[in-house]
Amino acid sequence: MDPTAEHAACFEAGVKFGSLYHQFAGTPVSPTSALSLAQAMEAAIENQPHCRSVSVSIREEALAADLDDEYGYTELTGRHFEAEVVVEADGVEAVARMAMDGDYPLMRLESVDAS
Amino acid sequence: MDPTAEHAACFEAGVKFGSLYHQFAGTPVSPTSALSLAQAMEAAIENQPHCRSVSVSIREEALAADLDDEYGYTELTGRHFEAEVVVEADGVEAVARMAMDGDYPLMRLESVDAS
Amino acid sequence: MDPTAEHAACFEAGVKFGSLYHQFAGTPVSPTSALSLAQAMEAAIENQPHCRSVSVSIREEALAADLDDEYGYTELTGRHFEAEVVVEADGVEAVARMAMDGDYPLMRLESVDAS
Amino acid sequence: MDPTAEHAACFEAGVKFGSLYHQFAGTPVSPTSALSLAQAMEAAIENQPHCRSVSVSIREEALAADLDDEYGYTELTGRHFEAEVVVEADGVEAVARMAMDGDYPLMRLESVDAS
Numbered sequence: 001m002d003p004t005a006e007h008a009a010c011f012e013a014g015v016k017f018g019s020l021y022h023q024f025a026g027t028p029v030s031p032t033s034a035l036s037l038a039q040a041m042e043a044a045i046e047n048q049p050h051c052r053s054v055s056v057s058i059r060e061e062a063l064a065a066d067l068d069d070e071y072g073y074t075e076l077t078g079r080h081f082e083a084e085v086v087v088e089a090d091g092v093e094a095v096a097r098m099a100m101d102g103d104y105p106l107m108r109l110e111s112v113d114a115s
Numbered sequence: 116m117d118p119t120a121e122h123a124a125c126f127e128a129g130v131k132f133g134s135l136y137h138q139f140a141g142t143p144v145s146p147t148s149a150l151s152l153a154q155a156m157e158a159a160i161e162n163q164p165h166c167r168s169v170s171v172s173i174r175e176e177a178l179a180a181d182l183d184d185e186y187g188y189t190e191l192t193g194r195h196f197e198a199e200v201v202v203e204a205d206g207v208e209a210v211a212r213m214a215m216d217g218d219y220p221l222m223r224l225e226s227v228d229a230s
Numbered sequence: 231m232d233p234t235a236e237h238a239a240c241f242e243a244g245v246k247f248g249s250l251y252h253q254f255a256g257t258p259v260s261p262t263s264a265l266s267l268a269q270a271m272e273a274a275i276e277n278q279p280h281c282r283s284v285s286v287s288i289r290e291e292a293l294a295a296d297l298d299d300e301y302g303y304t305e306l307t308g309r310h311f312e313a314e315v316v317v318e319a320d321g322v323e324a325v326a327r328m329a330m331d332g333d334y335p336l337m338r339l340e341s342v343d344a345s
Numbered sequence: 346m347d348p349t350a351e352h353a354a355c356f357e358a359g360v361k362f363g364s365l366y367h368q369f370a371g372t373p374v375s376p377t378s379a380l381s382l383a384q385a386m387e388a389a390i391e392n393q394p395h396c397r398s399v400s401v402s403i404r405e406e407a408l409a410a411d412l413d414d415e416y417g418y419t420e421l422t423g424r425h426f427e428a429e430v431v432v433e434a435d436g437v438e439a440v441a442r443m444a445m446d447g448d449y450p451l452m453r454l455e456s457v458d459a460s
Contacts, residue, residue, distance in 0.1 A: 003224040007125045010118065011211060011224040014129020023137040023257055025371030025420060028249070033273035040270030043263035047303035068449055073277035075370060075422060096126060104413055109118040109126040138372050140305060141255030143364070148388035155385030158378035162418035183334055188392035190255060190307060219298055233454040237355045240348065241441060241454040244359020252368040326356060339348040339356040 005090035006112050012050045012087045013094040017107045020045045020054065020083060021098070029080065030073040034058040038081065050089040057082050059100075078105025088115045120205035121227050127165045127202045128209040132222045135160045135169065135198060136213070144195065145188040149173040153196065165204040172197050174215075193220025203230045235320035236342050242280045242317045243324040247337045250275045250284065250313060251328070259310065260303040264288040268311065280319040287312050289330075308335025318345045350435035351457050357395045357432045358439040362452045365390045365399065365428060366443070374425065375418040379403040383426065395434040402427050404445075423450025433460045 003011070024041050038056040045054045058081050066074040074080075083098045093115035098107045118126070139156050153171040160169045173196050181189040189195075198213045208230035213222045233241070254271050268286040275284045288311050296304040304310075313328045323345035328337045348356070369386050383401040390399045403426050411419040419425075428443045438460035443452045 001227060003125065003227050006122060007209075007227050008224055010122045010125035011129040011132075011209075011222075014126040014131075015133040015222055016129075018130040018133025018135070019137045019258070020133070021137075022134045022371055024253075026367055026422070027253055027270075028274045028277040030277045033270075033277055036266070036270045036273045040263075040266045043266045044258045047258040047260045047263055047301075049301050070449065071277075071279050077371070077420060077422075094122075094126075104415065107126075107130055109123055112116060112118050112122050134373070137256055138369075141252055141307070142368050142385075143389045143392040145392045148385070148392055151381070151385045151388045155372075155378070155381045158381045159373045162373040162375045162378055162416075164416050185334065186392075186394050192256070192305060192307075219300065231457060233355065233457050237351060237439075237457050238454055240352045240355035241359040241439075241452075244356040244361075245363040245452055246359075247356075248360040248363025248365070249367045250363070252364045252366075324352075324356075337356075337360055339353055342346060342348050342352050 005092045009050070009087055009089045009092035009094040010109055010112060012089050013085055013096040013109060016045050016048055016051050016054065016085045016087060017083070017096055017098060019048065020085070021078065024076055025078070027076040028073050029063065029076045030067065031060065031063065034063060037076065045085070050087045052086045052088050055084045091115055120207045124165070124202055124204045124207035124209040125224055125227060127204050128200055128211040128224060131160050131163055131166050131169065131200045131202060132198070132211055132213060134163065135200070136193065136222070139191055140193070142191040143188050144178065144191045145182065146175065146178065149178060152191065160200070165202045167201045167203045167208075170199045206230055235322045239280070239317055239319045239322035239324040240339055240342060242319050243315055243326040243339060246275050246278055246281055246284065246315045246317060247313070247326055247328060249278065250315070251308065251337070254306055255308070257306040258303050259293065259306045260297065261290065261293065264293060267306065275315070280317045282316045282318050285314045321345055350437045354395075354432055354434045354437035354439040355454055355457060357434050358430055358441040358454060361390050361393055361396050361399065361430045361432060362428070362441055362443060364393065365430070366423065366452070369421055370423070372421040373418050374408065374421045375412065376405065376408065379408060382421065390430070395432045397431045397433050397438075400429045436460055
């Protein structure tokens with residue numbers, strides 16, 4: 001069937017998450033640079049259509065555990081941050097979140113509501 | 116409200132599209148390398164959970180128009196390809212497509228159905 | 231022949247530039263998000279081995295000219311910023327710069343000196 | 346001092362390596378998709394100025410060891426491939442290679458010669 005406004009909002013939430021992840025995965029990151037990266041990730045993805053807010057928080061212990069012994073940094077991957085995205089499209093708000101599910105950074109739709 | 120299976124399938128379709136776009140945007144591309152890139156994009160994103168198929172087709176005229184005069188290549192952007200993604204999750208199939216909407220490469224959900 | 235310390239420093243400068251460009255090309259960017267992106271780019275690449283400093287400055291007019299009329303953002307490409315990288319390795323300092331050469335964002339080695 | 350032709354060739358080799366790595370790091374990859382990705386990486390970077398050849402070979406055991414148990418894929422990182430880049434600029438050929446140095450994928454300049 002043709003997508004409804006709810007379907008479209010859920011799709012948009014997914015686009016934001018896939019963008020957030022694959023634009024920035026692989027970025028060199030360390031405890032001192034992580035905050036600026038998180039802020040840039042939020043501001044970048046908030047530019048996308050229908051995106052109301054993006055929150056990225058660094059998982060500091062996981063990041064510390066992955067630092068290269070000699071060089072003091074690693075490459076950003078889903079173990080190193082959690083994120084929440086809120087989109088609004090055609091009167092529907094969709095909220096999605098990425099958090100660790102065991103060893104896998106799982107992106108999950110949290111809620112779909114009239115906005 | 117809590118997301119339904121339909122909502123989740125739409126979200127997954129969006130994740131695949133955002134991933135496809137932002138992993139590969141910026142890749143050096145020319146008429147001779149475009150096919151291998153399209154194939155790698157398809158195979159890469161088909162690895163993701165719930166992804167049944169990905170089709171990427173190069174827009175050859177748009178690519179040719181963007182080639183640098185001196186170096187003969189450009190960087191991949193949404194003007195240079197169209198894509199279709201089919202996901203299936205929890206008995207629901209969602210189909211999404213990216214195509215040009217004027218100058219903007221618009222990602223759009225096409226259909227949501229029982230699979 | 232085997233590379234000298236000068237050769238190695240020049241190689242390292244190139245690695246930083248290629249990393250800077252291809253990690254961040256394609257990032258959604260607008261006048262309001264550009265500064266946070268530039269700062270994150272600097273801090274990220276400064277993590278890499280032998281990298282002493284990275285400076286990224288947004289070319290605001292070029293960015294403004296590329297904004298999508300409807301959505302108010304574009305995707306980062308070499309037209310939108312200039313950058314300078316300083317590396318130091320084995321007693322040699324190499325400085326490289328990216329600036330527009332006509333329509334092409336040209337990365338160029340500027341100087342190689344004892345540090 | 347001003348860079349020589351040798352310096353410039355070494356810089357170019359570095360640019361290719363940084364580009365190769367940071368364009369493709371984070372790409373979803375599995376044993377079945379790895380070959381198409383390696384081929385696309387080679388063809389993409391060979392587009393860049395002064396690049397004579399790029400060879401990417403997948404480290405199959407390292408890739409197999411990193412696959413997610415449930416989903417059967419992982420994200421490309423330097424543990425999963427080796428690469429060689431040959432550039433030629435202004436009569437100088439520079440060869441660079443990436444291989445594991447312990448746990449760190451080290452990019453190293455191999456040789457610099459008249460071409």
